[in-house]
Amino acid sequence: MAKDTKERILATALDLFSQAGYAGTNVRELTASLGMVKSSIYKHFESKEEIWNALLDNMIAYYDERFGSPDHLPPVPDSLEGLVAMTMRMVDFTIHDEKVIKTRKLLTIEQFRDERARALATKHFLTGLRELFTPIFAGMMDRGLLRRDDPSMLAFAYTAPISALIHLCDREPDKTGEAMAQIEAFSRHFIEVYGEVGHD
Amino acid sequence: MAKDTKERILATALDLFSQAGYAGTNVRELTASLGMVKSSIYKHFESKEEIWNALLDNMIAYYDERFGSPDHLPPVPDSLEGLVAMTMRMVDFTIHDEKVIKTRKLLTIEQFRDERARALATKHFLTGLRELFTPIFAGMMDRGLLRRDDPSMLAFAYTAPISALIHLCDREPDKTGEAMAQIEAFSRHFIEVYGEVGHD
DNA sequence: TTGACAAGTGAACTGCCGTTCACTATAATT
């Protein structure tokens, strides 16, 4: 039971912190959202700050689990259209999964205040995506699908604009549809520009 | 005198809010940074929230002043190398000007909490840059410097990665040099890919 | 059946939060 409640607390903390930030959320609200009284939370965590630290531990562990091992590398697409499809699948997940959305928002809010949040934010928003796509593009070049070029540069040129539109979805969820369309348009523009002629 | 103090208050508020956020900053710290006692601030602002609103007013006015009128549109570069140079000049300013840095950080932190911050964040981080570069790229295409293509798409593909690296500088200022180098490398990659042959 | 422990409660505490107010000092206006 204890573990279950602890996880519920962390899920609710993620929810509230990702809206108003750590400083903008108080334990009254937090426990009220959980249907308990504020003192109860101290049976599970020593302090509000410990909740924050546990939350960060979780986020770091979750990230390492999903992107840390090479097992979870997406396969190299066997066509340019396959790259678009894979991209849209990944984007569709990342902008609709509540936990992932809240994690991004929380890192966005707290990146200037907490060292670990800062480091994780850079991974999430910049280097992680670039490192994920670098081997993919290298593979596509090997297969003659993409023009020979610096795969890391291409990965950066490809993921950064997509990442910017993902941030837009976090900020203005009602623009999600529009953003998805723009991501697809950008992805097609990209294969148009970098795709090797003779492949679609 | 009053106006001067008011501006000092807003400058200090921008400084503190951009580090710890609105909720994470209290009136005591704010006034202490100004060398006065906390009650004094109420001679200039009715409440902490009014300071926040005035700060947002300022940021919106400053943005409109710098980017709102077509007068301040940068000239269309007359060479591909000119685009790189102009880019580096703009980036150099935007990542070293304290006020601009703090404004970006504050918008980053508060974008999920305040409607006006949300709207201004989208302008700052996404649409503004795109709209700034669209006519520039259109002009460069007219002059035969860039391949004919959708100038708005090119503006997006160009500005989004640069914006991502500007965010990196805000988050990890010690990586500023590295980020500048990456921006220049990306800019050169861009003119390599999109530049019309026969021009440098 | 008892005892021990984990989970939740409500009241109370300390301290800081934003804000108010009567007051003083200074400067500008008449």
Place this chain on the structure above:
DNA sequence: AATTATAGTGAACGGCAGTTCACTTGTCAA
């Protein structure tokens, strides 16, 4: 010289923040 306005002070406020604690309840092992 007298008056008024402005900026700043220090003490005090009500309230809410995070936290503690004695206590009740429910669960399960001994």
